[in-house]
Amino acid sequence: MHFADALTLKIEELQNPSVVGLDPRINQIPEFLIVKHKKQFGANVKALTASILEFNIGIIEAIKDIVPAVKPQIAFYEALGPEGVWVFEATCKYAKSQGMIVIADAKRNDIGSTCEAYAEAFLGEINVFGEKFRPFSTDAVTVTPYLGSDGINPFVKKCAEFGKGIFVLVKTSNPSSGELQDLAIGDEMVHEYLAQLVAGWGQDLIGNSGLSSVGAVVGATYPEEARFLRTLMPNTFFLVPGYGAQGGGAEDVKPCFLPHGRGAIVNSSRDIIFAYEKDKKYGSENFADAARAAAKKMKEALQIVYE
Amino acid sequence: MHFADALTLKIEELQNPSVVGLDPRINQIPEFLIVKHKKQFGANVKALTASILEFNIGIIEAIKDIVPAVKPQIAFYEALGPEGVWVFEATCKYAKSQGMIVIADAKRNDIGSTCEAYAEAFLGEINVFGEKFRPFSTDAVTVTPYLGSDGINPFVKKCAEFGKGIFVLVKTSNPSSGELQDLAIGDEMVHEYLAQLVAGWGQDLIGNSGLSSVGAVVGATYPEEARFLRTLMPNTFFLVPGYGAQGGGAEDVKPCFLPHGRGAIVNSSRDIIFAYEKDKKYGSENFADAARAAAKKMKEALQIVYE
Numbered sequence: 001m002h003f004a005d006a007l008t009l010k011i012e013e014l015q016n017p018s019v020v021g022l023d024p025r026i027n028q029i030p031e032f033l034i035v036k037h038k039k040q041f042g043a044n045v046k047a048l049t050a051s052i053l054e055f056n057i058g059i060i061e062a063i064k065d066i067v068p069a070v071k072p073q074i075a076f077y078e079a080l081g082p083e084g085v086w087v088f089e090a091t092c093k094y095a096k097s098q099g100m101i102v103i104a105d106a107k108r109n110d111i112g113s114t115c116e117a118y119a120e121a122f123l124g125e126i127n128v129f130g131e132k133f134r135p136f137s138t139d140a141v142t143v144t145p146y147l148g149s150d151g152i153n154p155f156v157k158k159c160a161e162f163g164k165g166i167f168v169l170v171k172t173s174n175p176s177s178g179e180l181q182d183l184a185i186g187d188e189m190v191h192e193y194l195a196q197l198v199a200g201w202g203q204d205l206i207g208n209s210g211l212s213s214v215g216a217v218v219g220a221t222y223p224e225e226a227r228f229l230r231t232l233m234p235n236t237f238f239l240v241p242g243y244g245a246q247g248g249g250a251e252d253v254k255p256c257f258l259p260h261g262r263g264a265i266v267n268s269s270r271d272i273i274f275a276y277e278k279d280k281k282y283g284s285e286n287f288a289d290a291a292r293a294a295a296k297k298m299k300e301a302l303q304i305v306y307e
Numbered sequence: 308m309h310f311a312d313a314l315t316l317k318i319e320e321l322q323n324p325s326v327v328g329l330d331p332r333i334n335q336i337p338e339f340l341i342v343k344h345k346k347q348f349g350a351n352v353k354a355l356t357a358s359i360l361e362f363n364i365g366i367i368e369a370i371k372d373i374v375p376a377v378k379p380q381i382a383f384y385e386a387l388g389p390e391g392v393w394v395f396e397a398t399c400k401y402a403k404s405q406g407m408i409v410i411a412d413a414k415r416n417d418i419g420s421t422c423e424a425y426a427e428a429f430l431g432e433i434n435v436f437g438e439k440f441r442p443f444s445t446d447a448v449t450v451t452p453y454l455g456s457d458g459i460n461p462f463v464k465k466c467a468e469f470g471k472g473i474f475v476l477v478k479t480s481n482p483s484s485g486e487l488q489d490l491a492i493g494d495e496m497v498h499e500y501l502a503q504l505v506a507g508w509g510q511d512l513i514g515n516s517g518l519s520s521v522g523a524v525v526g527a528t529y530p531e532e533a534r535f536l537r538t539l540m541p542n543t544f545f546l547v548p549g550y551g552a553q554g555g556g557a558e559d560v561k562p563c564f565l566p567h568g569r570g571a572i573v574n575s576s577r578d579i580i581f582a583y584e585k586d587k588k589y590g591s592e593n594f595a596d597a598a599r600a601a602a603k604k605m606k607e608a609l610q611i612v613y614e
Contacts, residue, residue, distance in 0.1 A: 025420065026433070043436035075417055075424035079433055081442035082396045086389040107416050109451055110382055111481040113332065117382035126333070126386055129350035135388035144416055144451045147479050148486030172454050174418040179455030179504065183497060185490045190497065194487065 002207035003140055003165030004215070004237050007101055008262065010068035015306075016299040017261055019103060019239070020063055020291075021269025022072040022091060024052040026080070028274045030284035049080055049087040055287070056091045059273050060098055062288035063295045069101040071239075071267055092137040102138045103239070107169065109144035115154040123155065123164035140165035142217060142239070145194055152201050156214060159205055165213040165237070168198050171229060173219025173242025191225070195232040202236060211237050211263055218256055220248025220266065227255035238264040243298075244271035250301040261305040268298055309514035310447060310472030311522070311544050314408055315569065317375035322613075323606040324568055326410060326546070327370055327598075328576025329379040329398060331359040333387070335581045337591035356387055356394040362594070363398045366580050367405055369595035370602045376408035378546075378574055399444040409445045410546070414476065416451035422461040430462065430471035447472035449524060449546070452501055459508050463521060466512055472520040472544070475505050478536060480526025480549025498532070502539040509543060518544050518570055525563055527555025527573065534562035545571040550605075551578035557608040568612040575605055 011017045026048055033051040041047040060070065070091075077088035092102045108118040122141035125132045143155055143166045155166045171181055171191045181191040195216065202214030215237035218226050226238075238256045242248040243266045256264040275294035276282045282290035318324045333355055340358040348354040367377065377398075384395035399409045415425040429448035432439045450462055450473045462473045478488055478498045488498040502523065509521030522544035525533050533545075545563045549555040550573045563571040582601035583589045589597035 023421070025424075038436065043438070045435055045440060048435060073417075073421055073424075075415070075421045075428065078428040079424040079442055081428070081440070082389065082393040084442070085392040089389045107451070108382070109414050110380075111479065111483075114330070114380055114382045117332075117380075117386040121382065121385040121388070128352055128355060129345065131350070133352060133388070135386055135391070144414070144453050146451050146453045146476055146487055147481060148483030148488070150481040150483040169453055172418065174454055174457040176418075176455030176457040180453055180497065180501065181455070183490075183492045183500065185492055185497075190487065190490060190492075193490065197486065 001163045003159065003163055003213040004205075004211035005207040005209045006139075006163070007069065007165070007237065007265065008209040008211060010101055011265065014066060014068050016067060016302065017257070017265050017305060018067055018295070018298050018302055019069040019071045019265050019267045020059070020067050020272045020295060021105065021267050022056050022059065022070050022273065023076050023269045024055060024273075025076060026052070028277065029055050030276070030287050032285060045080055045083050049083045053087045053090055057094055058288040059291050060095050060100065062292040063272070064098045064100055066292065066295045066299060067100070069103055069265065070095045071103040071105050073105040073269070089136055096137045101140075103167070104136065104138040104141040107142050107144050109147055109151045111147050111150040112154070115151050119155045119158035123158040123166075124162055140167065140215075142167045142169065144169050145197070149197070149201065156201055156205065159213045165215060167215040167217050167237070167239040168201070170195050170198060170216040171218050171222055171225050173221045173246050173248065177219065192228070192232060195229050199233045199236060206235050209262070211235055213237075215239055217241065220253045220256070221246060223252045223255050230255060230258070236263070240264055240266045244268040250304045253302070254305055257305045264305075266302060272298065308470040310466065310470055310520040311512075311518035312514040312516045313470070314376065314472070314544065314572065315516040315518060317408055318572065321373060321375050323374060323609065324564070324572050324612060325374055325602070325605050325609055326376040326378045326572050326574045327366070327374050327579045327602060328412065328574050329363050329366065329377050329580065330383050330576045331362060331580075332383060333359070335584065336362050337583070337594050339592060352387055352390050356390045360394045360397055364401055365595040366598050367402050367407065369599040370579070371405045371407055373599065373602050373606060374407070376410055376572065377402045378410040378412050380412040380576070396443055403444045408447075410474070411443065411445040411448040414449050414451050416454055416458045418454050418457040419461070422458050426462045426465040430465040430473075431469055447474065447522075449474045449476065451476050452504070456504070456508065463508055463512065466520045472522060474522040474524050474544070474546040475508070477502050477505060477523040478525050478529055478532050480528045480553050480555065484526065499535070499539060502536050506540045506543060513542050516569070518542055520544075522546055524548065527560045527563070528553060530559045530562050537562060537565070543570070547571055547573045551575040557611045560609070561612055564612045571612075573609060579605065
C-alpha cells in the first residue's frame with residue numbers, strides 16, 4: 001500500500017481529516033487507573049506504564065470509528081524509560097489492530113547508516129535469524145530536516161520499500177519557530193526554501209491520490225504562511241499541529257487543505273484525550289466518553305474544509 | 308556537579324579528549340556472541356540484544372581507563388524495538404557504573420511540555436509514587452535546533468537543575484549539511500547565526516572551566532568553519548563527529564579546540580568498536596583488545612591538540 005493513498009482513503013471513509021495525539025502526560029492520567037495498577041504492580045514505573053496503556057486503549061476504543069489516525073508522541077513514553085517505550089509500542093500495535101493509521105511523533109534525524117537505523121525502527125523491518133521483525137508498529141514518523149538530504153533519503157527509501165510515510169518539519173506551530181525557520185535567505189525564508197526541497201524529496205512517492213508519502217509539518221498557528229506553503233508543496237500531505245490547545249481554529253487550518261478537504265490532517269492531543277478534565281459532566285471514570293465527544297466536536301468543526 | 312566541568316576534569320585526568328560511539332550495527336557484532344546468545348535465548352530479538360550488551364560491556368571494560376566518555380547512538384538500539392531500548396539503558400548504566408561520562412546521541416527536539424518530557428528522559432528524573440526515578444542513565448544528550456529556543460530552553464533548565472549537558476547541532480559532518488546549514492542570511496550562514504544563539508543559550512551555564520554545559524556539535528570534516536565557529540562560541544564545548552571513518556583527521560579537529568586542548572571532545576565509533584574487522588591479528592573473539600588498541604592510537608593522534 002502507499003501511505004498517502006491509505007491515509008487519504010481512511011480520511012475519506014470517516015469524513016474526518018483529524019488525528020488524535022496520544023500524549024499521556026502522567027499527571028493527567030485518571031487517578032483511578034493509577035490506583036488500580038499500583039495495587040497490581042506496586043508503587044513502581046510498571047504501575048504507571050500499565051495505567052497509560054489502559055488509558056490509551058480506552059481512548060482508541062472510543063475514537064476508532066470517528067478518527068482515522070493516532071499520533072503517539074514518543075517523548076512522553078521515553079520519560080518513563082525503557083518500560084515507557086514498551087508501552088509506546090504496545091499502544092501503536094493496538095491502534096493498528098483496530099484499523100487506525102499510526103504516526104510516530106518522534107522528530108528523528110541523523111545521517112547515513114544511523115538514519116537508516118531510525119528508518120528501520122519506525123518504517124521498516126530487520127532480519128532476525130531469517131525472520132522479518134518490525135521494531136515498531138508505526139506507519140509514518142515525523143522527521144527533522146537540519147541535516148539536509150543525507151538525513152532524509154534513507155527515510156524516503158524505506159517509505160518506498162514498505163509503503164510508509166514521513167512528515168518533515170517545515171513550519172512549526174511554536175512561538176519561537178521563526179528564530180531559524182523565518183530567517184531571510186535572499187527573497188525567501190528558510191522554511192520556504194525547505195518547502196521546495198521537501199516537494200523534491202517526495203517527487204517519486206506521489207500516489208494515485210496525487211499526494212506524496214513525503215509529507216510536511218505545517219503549524220495551524222501561521223495560516224498565512226500555510227497558504228503560501230500550499231503553493232510551494234502542491235502534492236505534499238500536511239500534518240497540522242497547533243489546533244486547539246495551542247490556539248489554532250478550524251478557519252486557521254483551512255489554508256493547509258487542497259480542494260475537497262484533501263491533503264492535510266489536523267492534530268489535537270490534550271483537548272481530546274484529556275477532555276474529561278474540562279467537561280466535568282463526564283468524571284474521570286468516563287474519560288473515554290469525554291474523548292469521544294471531543295473527537296466528534298472536532299470532526300464537526302473541521303467539516304469547513306469540505307466547503 | 309557541572310557537566311562541562313566534569314567532562315573537562317575527566318578529559319584532563321586521562322589526557323584524552325575523545326569519546327567512543329557505541330553504535331552496535333548488528334551485522335558487525337562478532338558472530339560468536341550471537342551464536343552463544345541464540346543458544347541461550349533462541350532465534351529471537353533477545354538473542355541479538357543480549358549479544359549487543361555483552362559486546363558493549365566488553366568495549367567499556369577495554370577502554371574505560373583510556374577514554375573519558377561513551378556516546379551510544381540510540382538509533383541502533385531503536386532498530387531492535389523496545390527490547391533494544393532496554394539494552395541502550397543497560398549500556399548507559401554500565402558505563403556510568405564504570406565512571407565514564409555518557410552522552411546520548413539521540414538528536415531529540417520538540418517544544419514546550421513535549422520538550423520537557425525529552426529533557427526528563429535524558430537529563431532529569433520523574434516522580435514515581437514519591438520516589439525519584441531516572442528514566443535513562445545519561446549525562447548529556449544531542450539536540451536539534453530547528454524549532455528555536457522553545458525546543459532548547461526546557462533542556463537548558465534540566466541541565467541547570469541536574470548538572471547535565473546538551474550538544475546542539477550547529478555544523479554537522481555530513482556532505483549535505485550545507486543544504487540548510489550554509490544558506491546565506493545576509494553576510495552570514497545559518498549555522499553561524501545559530502552558533503551565536505547557542506552561545507547565548509549557554510550563557511548562564513558556564514562553569515569553573517570557563518565552558519558551558521550547552522555545547523555544540525561541529526563536524527571534523529569542515530575545519531575552516533570550525534575555526535570561525537570557535538570564535539563565535541568561545542565558551543562552548545564542541546562535540547566533534549566525523550573523525551576517522553568519515554574522513555576527518557587529527558589536524559582537522561585541532562581548530563575545534565581552545566588552547567591547552569580544552570573545550571572539545573572528538574568522537575570515533577566504528578573505527579574503535581569494530582577495529583577487530585580491520586586489524587586481523589586480533590580475531591573477533593578479541594574484539595575488545597582491538598578496540599583498546601584503536602582507542603590508544605586515537606589518543607596518541609589527538610595529543611596534537613595539547614601542542
